[in-house]
Amino acid sequence: MNDPLGTPDPNREPLERLIEQVLREQPPRRAPRTLESRVMAAIARREAVPWWRSSFLHWPLLARVAFLLMSAGIVKLALSGVVWLTQEVRPQPLIGAVASPLTWAERTTDSLWHIVDLSQAVLQAVPSSWIYGVVAVAATLYIALIALGATAYRTLYLSK
Amino acid sequence: MKRKPAAPVSAVRLPRVRRVMAVNDDTQVDTTDPSRLSRSAEFTTFMHAYQDMVFSTAARLTGNDAQAEDLAQETFLKAYEHFDMLRTSPSPGGWLKTVATNLTLNHLSRYRKRWRFFSEMKRESAEDDEADTAFPDALLGVSTPDDLFASVHAEERHRLVEDALKRLPDHQRVPLVLYHFEDMPYQDIAARLGVSLPKIKTDIMRARIALAKMLGEARVRDGIEG
Structure with a gap:
């Protein structure tokens, strides 16, 4: 057999055969004794859950049909309600009623714009070299933290 | 078989x-x-x-x-x-x-995606360049498992192999196990793992060499050769 790069290697075929034989002779690993009890406990827990708290696919057929019919009824009712509202209710009072509670949103937006303007003024007042310095320090600290985490993970977890 | x-x-x-x-x-x-x-x-x-x-x-x-x-x-x-x-x-x-x-x-x-940044920082190409692809010296003249484990009890033999498998890195052990234990062809393994076909072949080849080396070392260490 040639290697993936196409170079013939006389040692490769015997090695593949040897490893194949070694691995094929391995018996299955013995499962831990706790496996059976864990599985049966999980099954018991699942079966203790009432049907209406399990996933929809596991509901009884009648319950599924009833749920679908009820959902269709609610959708139809909601659509009828919207149609009735648009035809029967005069729009002007409705718009006024909806708009008045939304004035707080307008005020919040104005406040946010004030904060943006203030930030722009501060940034223009501070020398740009300071800003670059702060950004560089923050980036360095961030990278150092990631490197520290990676080193700790490799040392404490992977080396186990 | x-x-x-x-x-x-x-x-x-x-x-x-x-x-x-x-x-x-x-x-x-x-x-x-x-x-x-x-x-x-x-x-x-x-x-x-x-x-x-x-x-x-x-x-x-x-x-x-x-x-x-x-x-x-x-x-x-x-x-x-x-x-x-x-x-x-x-x-x-x-x-x-x-x-x-x-x-x-x-x-x-999922696990690999989560921890890729931490555990796989080494460039694969660099790793490939460094890998030693020579047939292990300790196994020259060995062609069957019985040659390899002549005087080792079956249970000990199985334990040595399982331990060696565990010590392989994931990117070598997974394709090796799929190929030799699950009978998956190279193409299917490459498609399933989302890796190129040449890379899969190289990984399996290197896994065999690494496994053979570990078994050869165990053979020398345990005095099986003599």
Whole structure:
């Protein structure tokens, strides 16, 4: 057999055969004794859950049909309600009623714009070299933290 | 050489239904419903027949017994959901093996994505350049497992191989196990793992060499050669 790069290697075929034989002779690993009890406990827990708290696919057929019919009824009712509202209710009072509670949103937006303007003024007042310095320090600290985490993970977890 | 498949569940003699089936200290299967009790007993027998195979599949792919037990549990929970189909299936072992393999590969894929930054910072190309592809000196003249483990008891031989498999890095162990234990062809392994075909072939080849080296070292260390 040639290697993936196409170079013939006389040692490769015997090695593949040897490893194949070694691995094929391995018996299955013995499962831990706790496996059976864990599985049966999980099954018991699942079966203790009432049907209406399990996933929809596991509901009884009648319950599924009833749920679908009820959902269709609610959708139809909601659509009828919207149609009735648009035809029967005069729009002007409705718009006024909806708009008045939304004035707080307008005020919040104005406040946010004030904060943006203030930030722009501060940034223009501070020398740009300071800003670059702060950004560089923050980036360095961030990278150092990631490197520290990676080193700790490799040392404490992977080396186990 | 194909391994002998586990006996189908229909061929396994079912135990008599016990009055109370304690499954752990604080959980018991409902014994008030005879059909459910019978199903549980039948499923327990089914598990006994296949749990070693399912656990082995997950353990060899992950190289981690705790993760393998979780994955085996997940596999059997899926089997329980499909037990009505499996109890009459001619090849429930094949179904279980496929589910165990898929769950394990999905688990490894999620785990790998999560920890890639931390554990795989080395450039693959650099790693490939450094790899030693020579046939291990300690194994020159060895052509069969009996040559390799001439005076080693079978149990010790199996332990040495399992330990060596665990020590392989994931990117070598997973394709090696899929190729040699699960009989998957190179193309299928490459497609399943989302890796190029040449890379898979190289990884499997290097895994064989690394495994052979570890076994050769164990052979020298344990004085098997003499």
